[in-house]
Amino acid sequence: MAHSHEAHHHERPRDLTRNQELVLTTLNNAEAPLSAYDILDKLRDDGLRAPLQVYRALEKLIEHGLAHRLESLNAFVCCADANCHGRASGTAAFAICSGCGRVDEFADPEVTARLAAWAGETGFALERTTIELRGRCAECRKAA
Amino acid sequence: MAHSHEAHHHERPRDLTRNQELVLTTLNNAEAPLSAYDILDKLRDDGLRAPLQVYRALEKLIEHGLAHRLESLNAFVCCADANCHGRASGTAAFAICSGCGRVDEFADPEVTARLAAWAGETGFALERTTIELRGRCAECRKAA
DNA sequence: TCGATAGCGTAATGTCATAACATATCGCCT
């Protein structure tokens, strides 16, 4: 572990390609999750033309932990949890507001532990976990 | 609350229409989740012709707690947890095997409680929760 | 210099889901 061989289990983030950079920036600038086609539309002026260009970039960003896919929305957000990349915080959970569309990423170690425990007892080899909460955020409730 | 006004918060399950019955039976007979189009194909001989007929039936079945949508799969399963309909067990979680495709429905009250607690602290009005685990089931691991 | 790996561009296609409109059926009140 002595010489510079990269962090051992998680790519260093910053060797993004042009398309990946464009997509990540678009996600970063967005207030709410974007679908792949939303992203594509925003990047037409930068030369992107086909959905696949976006999907390929997203795939890498997600691999690197820089973005997440929201399954219940068929849309994508950039990662908001500094610890998430280093996976110190366990499985990420997402609270999605049906009012403003904003997404709050958080992690609860106890939840992670309980699900891992269930997997352990059951013999289920856990690879990936999706936790998505739908509802209305505090701000939208006040604005009601 | 004295006279017969139905159970107060959860419909009695058995007043399904023909289409709902057909779809539910199809899901019950399936070993793995089915997409709406899978269901449609299986029900062509029974007179179903359009996706919407299936989606409408699914919508009601899900409302009644007789079926669930798996967001990470865009597919549907029938509910496997007797308690689920009576909502005694809290939020349902699903373990989806990438080997055999089978789905295991379970509920962990502690997980439910932790997510509810997060929502409480944050002021998030929780309406619906999705928890989906991807991996390989014990049987598929043995068969490896 | 060669081959392997990764990324890129494009077209076509596949899969999932809903809008819009027209009918039909049932419970209920008059």
Next chain:
DNA sequence: AGGCGATATGTTATGACATTACGCTATCGA
């Protein structure tokens, strides 16, 4: 019986999301 609202249905067309297939290019180390 007649009228009404609520719910379910059937059908067509369309929209939204995602992948397959193919060929080209850049990079890097043997």
